[in-house]
Amino acid sequence: xxxxxxxxxxxxxxxxxxxxxxxxxxxxxxxxxxxxxxxxxxxxxxxxxxxxxxxxxxxxxxxxxxxxxxxxxxxxxxxxxxxxxxxxxxxxxxxxxxxxxxxxxxxxxxxxxxxxxxxxxxxxxxxxxxxxxxxxxxxxxxxxxxxxxxxxxxxxxxxxxxxxxxxxxxxxxxxxxxxxxxxxxxxxxxxxxxxxxxxxxxxxxxxxxxxxxxxxxxxxxxxxxxxxxxxxxxxxxxxxxx
Amino acid sequence: xxxxxxxxxxxxxxxxxxxxxxxxxxxxxxxxxxxxxxxxxxxxxxxxxxxxxxxxxxxxxxxxxxxxxxxxxxxxxxxxxxxxxxxxxxxxxxxxxxxxxxxxxxxxxxxxxxxxxxxxxxxxxxxxxxxxxxxxxxxxxxxxxxxxxxxxxxxxxxxxxxxxxxxxxxxxxxxxxxxxxxxxxxxxxxxxxxxxxxxxxxxxxxxxxxxxxxxxxxxxxxxxxxxxxxxxxxxx
Numbered sequence: 250x251x252x253x254x255x256x257x258x259x260x261x262x263x264x265x266x267x268x269x270x271x272x273x274x275x276x277x278x279x280x281x282x283x284x285x286x287x288x289x290x291x292x293x294x295x296x297x298x299x300x301x302x303x304x305x306x307x308x309x310x311x312x313x314x315x316x317x318x319x320x321x322x323x324x325x326x327x328x329x330x331x332x333x334x335x336x337x338x339x340x341x342x343x344x345x346x347x348x349x350x351x352x353x354x355x356x357x358x359x360x361x362x363x364x365x366x367x368x369x370x371x372x373x374x375x376x377x378x379x380x381x382x383x384x385x386x387x388x389x390x391x392x393x394x395x396x397x398x399x400x401x402x403x404x405x406x407x408x409x410x411x412x413x414x415x416x417x418x419x420x421x422x423x424x425x426x427x428x429x430x431x432x433x434x435x436x437x438x439x440x441x442x443x444x445x446x447x448x449x450x451x452x453x454x455x456x457x458x459x460x461x462x463x464x465x466x467x468x469x470x471x472x473x474x475x476x477x478x479x480x481x482x483x484x485x486x487x488x489x490x491x
Numbered sequence: 492x493x494x495x496x497x498x499x500x501x502x503x504x505x506x507x508x509x510x511x512x513x514x515x516x517x518x519x520x521x522x523x524x525x526x527x528x529x530x531x532x533x534x535x536x537x538x539x540x541x542x543x544x545x546x547x548x549x550x551x552x553x554x555x556x557x558x559x560x561x562x563x564x565x566x567x568x569x570x571x572x573x574x575x576x577x578x579x580x581x582x583x584x585x586x587x588x589x590x591x592x593x594x595x596x597x598x599x600x601x602x603x604x605x606x607x608x609x610x611x612x613x614x615x616x617x618x619x620x621x622x623x624x625x626x627x628x629x630x631x632x633x634x635x636x637x638x639x640x641x642x643x644x645x646x647x648x649x650x651x652x653x654x655x656x657x658x659x660x661x662x663x664x665x666x667x668x669x670x671x672x673x674x675x676x677x678x679x680x681x682x683x684x685x686x687x688x689x690x691x692x693x694x695x696x697x698x699x700x701x702x703x704x705x706x707x708x709x710x711x712x713x714x715x716x717x718x719x720x721x722x723x724x725x726x727x
């Protein structure tokens with residue numbers, strides 16, 4: 250479903266992604282972890298071309314993301330849900346319209362149809378009572394759940410999460426992880442950059458450990474957490490356990 | 492002074508209308524509203540050109556902004572007065588000459604207000620729209636400009652106040668606006684210029700002060716909306 254083939258990315262002289270190759274099978278949940286500055290967010294942002302790459306190839310649902318010309322990239326992106334660390338809800342739109350706007354503008358649904366879809370999704374993430382509010386009326390956890398509903402409104406076959414709980418107060422992390430967990434249970438293909446190792450252990454089908462722009466180690470959560478193969482992964486796990 | 496106002500209030504308000512052309516405060520406001528409305532559209536296009544990253548659009552727009560902002564507004568009026576008839580090939584009424592000059596002048600100032608708004612918008616807004624599959628046009632119309640206009644509303648009202656004051660330049664090319672009407676009254680009375688121009692000053696002040704107060708009110712409202720605290724966790 251997602252294939253990364255020898256992906257390289259530079260910021261000037263800095264080599265941010267070093268020949269990264271990996272595959273994500275349909276229905277699997279990949280958790281990407283690693284120390285700060287290891288290239289996790291850069292990697293996930295290259296998958297829908299929010300970041301361009303230097304060379305290599307990224308295929309999503311058979312589309313070559315970085316070879317797309319003109320408006321083709323918009324079509325590809327509309328099939329890849331993306332959830333940001335800072336939520337990035339549209340502050341001038343109500344919660345309901347934040348979720349409904351993309352199906353109207355991109356899929357050509359009427360506002361009535363799109364709002365019905367949005368209402369159902371907001372109910373699913375537990376925000377049925379907040380549909381007429383504006384983002385600044387919501388807590389961080391609620392905003393992130395709206396952001397997830399907004400991405401789901403396009404019915405993407407794959408969802409990318411870029412540190413979705415990092416900007417949240419600890420008491421709000423659980424409500425977001427719960428929504429992500431229910432998505433995984435329904436068979437959604439997901440890549441999550443996260444420091445929530447509990448989530449990785451329980452939900453992930455595969456863990457990718459990154460450091461210095463490389464995927465150092467991949468494996469099942471059981472293997473990775475109980476017997477990491479690389480020294481760097483062992484050091485990382487020791488540090489986060491403290 | 493009150494007798495001057497009593498005898499000439501209609502002239503100050505609507506000029507010689509309906510027995511002659513519309514003028515006075517009505518013409519001043521019509522000119523200002525038309526100028527700011529057209530400048531708003533042109534200013535948005537200039538701001539988009541300046542933030543497009545396309546050299547072919549960026550450089551002409553930037554040159555226009557720097558040149559016009561580097562000149563006094565009366566120069567814009569003179570240029571419109573002398574150049575427009577040459578360009579179009581026939582004489583242009585004073586109203587259109589002044590309107591063209593005001594649109595040109597105000598659009599460059601408004602464009603800078605709008606450009607600042609576009610550039611201060613968090614990068615995440617555009618990224619979120621891109622991630623949903625929005626193209627440049629949709630991002631601009633649905634996400635960027637509505638937020639920019641909302642934030643910039645107080646500055647735009649202030650610019651409208653400036654435009655009202657700048658319509659007084661119409662006097663030098665005989666456009667029958669408020670200053671022109673006051674000067675007509677002064678020419679009839681001859682001996683009471685201080686009173687006539689005090690009345691004129693008071694009218695301008697009242698109109699502009701009201702709008703400036705409205706701008707301050709809007710500014711407070713926008714600041715309140717932007718800084719509204721997030722609610723504490725509530726049962727959903």
